[in-house]
Amino acid sequence: MTIQTMLLTMGSGMLKTCGIFILSLIFSLPLGMVVCFLRKSKNKFVSNVTRFFISVLRGTPLMLQLMVWYFGPFYLFQWSIRTWRFPALIVGFSINYAAYFAEIYRGGIESMAIGQYEAAEVLGYTKTQTFFKIILPQVIKRVLPAVTNEVITLVKDTSLAFTLAYQEVFSISKQIASKENSLIPFVVAGVFYYVANYVVAFVMERIEKRLNYYK
Amino acid sequence: MNILTMKNIEKSFGDLQVIKNVSLSVDNGEVVSIIGPSGSGKSTLLRCATFLETIDSGLIKYEDKIAVQNDENGVARYVPQKELKNIKRVFGLVFQQFNLFPHFSVIKNVTDAPISVQKRNKDEVKEEAMGILKKMGLEDKADAYPYQLSGGQQQRVAIARALAMNPDILFFDEPTSALDPELTGEVLKVIRQLADEKMTMVVVTHEMPFARAVSDRVIFIDGGVIVEEGDPEIVLGNPTKERTKQFLKNYQR
Numbered sequence: 323m324t325i326q327t328m329l330l331t332m333g334s335g336m337l338k339t340c341g342i343f344i345l346s347l348i349f350s351l352p353l354g355m356v357v358c359f360l361r362k363s364k365n366k367f368v369s370n371v372t373r374f375f376i377s378v379l380r381g382t383p384l385m386l387q388l389m390v391w392y393f394g395p396f397y398l399f400q401w402s403i404r405t406w407r408f409p410a411l412i413v414g415f416s417i418n419y420a421a422y423f424a425e426i427y428r429g430g431i432e433s434m435a436i437g438q439y440e441a442a443e444v445l446g447y448t449k450t451q452t453f454f455k456i457i458l459p460q461v462i463k464r465v466l467p468a469v470t471n472e473v474i475t476l477v478k479d480t481s482l483a484f485t486l487a488y489q490e491v492f493s494i495s496k497q498i499a500s501k502e503n504s505l506i507p508f509v510v511a512g513v514f515y516y517v518a519n520y521v522v523a524f525v526m527e528r529i530e531k532r533l534n535y536y537k
Numbered sequence: 538m539n540i541l542t543m544k545n546i547e548k549s550f551g552d553l554q555v556i557k558n559v560s561l562s563v564d565n566g567e568v569v570s571i572i573g574p575s576g577s578g579k580s581t582l583l584r585c586a587t588f589l590e591t592i593d594s595g596l597i598k599y600e601d602k603i604a605v606q607n608d609e610n611g612v613a614r615y616v617p618q619k620e621l622k623n624i625k626r627v628f629g630l631v632f633q634q635f636n637l638f639p640h641f642s643v644i645k646n647v648t649d650a651p652i653s654v655q656k657r658n659k660d661e662v663k664e665e666a667m668g669i670l671k672k673m674g675l676e677d678k679a680d681a682y683p684y685q686l687s688g689g690q691q692q693r694v695a696i697a698r699a700l701a702m703n704p705d706i707l708f709f710d711e712p713t714s715a716l717d718p719e720l721t722g723e724v725l726k727v728i729r730q731l732a733d734e735k736m737t738m739v740v741v742t743h744e745m746p747f748a749r750a751v752s753d754r755v756i757f758i759d760g761g762v763i764v765e766e767g768d769p770e771i772v773l774g775n776p777t778k779e780r781t782k783q784f785l786k787n788y789q790r
């Protein structure tokens with residue numbers, strides 16, 4: 323195998339990795355906010371059930387969760403899962419990361435001074451206005467460093483897709499490496515992940531800087 | 538006409554009764570100062586008046602609109618949220634800790650609520666806000682962010698923010714207590730200016746000379762009850778109650 327064909331094959335895997343990453347992020351960031359609300363619900367039942375699921379999602383291996391999402395429909399309902407591989411990955415990653423994001427958001431929301439809510443209340447803001455205009459923008463700024471950490475971990479965690487034999491960059495490099503008896507595919511994969519995270523860190527830093535107009 | 542009427546207010550936190558049968562009325566254009574030792578219930582009284590705390594029993598009325606009164610069992614019942622929201626337009630509150638919105642510029646802090654809560658015209662609100670900021674000596678700070686201002690400036694922005702809602706009565710909870718001594722003057726000056734313009738105000742303060750100079754009436758609270766109230770010259774200069782004398786003596790330092 324020439325180096326060109328190898329890079330070409332791995333390139334398609336890189337695209338797939340990016341696909342998992344971007345879709346998982348798009349779904350998990352807002353989903354985390356929903357989970358955070360459920361977790362903070364005044365209804366004790368809702369908040370306790372949510373807390374239980376968060377602890378399961380954070381307390382079991384992501385690899386295992388991906389397996390359950392993928393094979394679950396087959397074992398439980400005898401559904402055909404032939405086209406389910408990619409959706410199962412996105413569901414698995416999104417829900418797992420939503421659990422982490424939810425706890426980060428919760429920490430951010432709970433760190434807000436009560437005075438912000440009280441000032442808004444006296445000025446007549448509705449609860450929704452207070453949250454979206456006053457609280458959320460400040461929470462975003464506060465949680466950004468913690469979110470960046472998770473996003474970087476997500477880039478690396480996409481490699482767990484190999485457990486479902488999804489042909490992303492890590493699966494492919496493993497296959498080529500064993501077929502060609504070469505370490506080069508792993509080096510290429512390593513460089514890819516590193517560069518991807520370099521970009522992530524760069525983008526997040528830009529966002530942080532943009533939010534630095536106030537303290 | 539009375540702008541604020543509070544009658545027989547009772548408020549407890551768990552087993553601790555903090556406000557005991559307090560009645561307080563504030564007339565249009567009147568400036569009332571509330572003094573008293575730490576923990577006597579001054580903040581709680583203001584927070585009840587501004588609905589940040591719910592009272593257990595009693596009546597609160599703004600102008601002729603009842604916000605809360607006792608039912609037949611003597612338990613305080615608030616009017617529905619929608620009516621309460623209407624009543625909230627009548628008052629403003631200035632906090633000890635300013636509680637400005639740090640992610641809003643000064644002008645946005647002042648204009649956002651009139652625009653997005655009162656749904657008033659943007660340009661009109663902005664023009665009015667610039668006028669208020671000018672009065673507060675802050676016209677050159679309109680585009681600054683709160684963290685770029687001194688404590689005294691931040692508190693003046695907070696006062697401007699409250700004024701922009703065109704309240705009929707303004708409450709202050711120790712507006713200068715979080716400030717360095719050299720900054721209290723500029724805030725007190727602004728409040729005094731409002732008093733000269735006949736703004737109705739209730740001010741919780743530890744600044745006795747200020748209370749004496751500005752108020753029409755001083756109320757001394759201790760242990761959740763009004764011990765003495767009346768003309769500032771009498772309450773602060775020559776009080777009749779032993780407890781008031783004691784408190785003021787401790788204050789001479």
Ligand SMILES: Nc1ncnc2c1ncn2[C@@H]1O[C@H](COP(=O)(O)OP(=O)(O)OP(=O)(O)O)[C@@H](O)[C@H]1O
Pocket residue numbers: 550553555573574575576577578579580581582
């Ligand atoms: N949310 C609360 N929960 C329980 N107790 C409270 C609460 N808020 C106030 N208290 C108690 O009520 C009493 C009166 O408090 P308040 O803050 O009204 O006093 P204050 O007169 O404003 O004192 P200071 O001059 O120190 O501000 C205090 O004993 C205080 O500990």
Ligand SMILES: [Mg+2]
Pocket residue numbers: 579580581710711
């Ligand atoms: Mg107080």
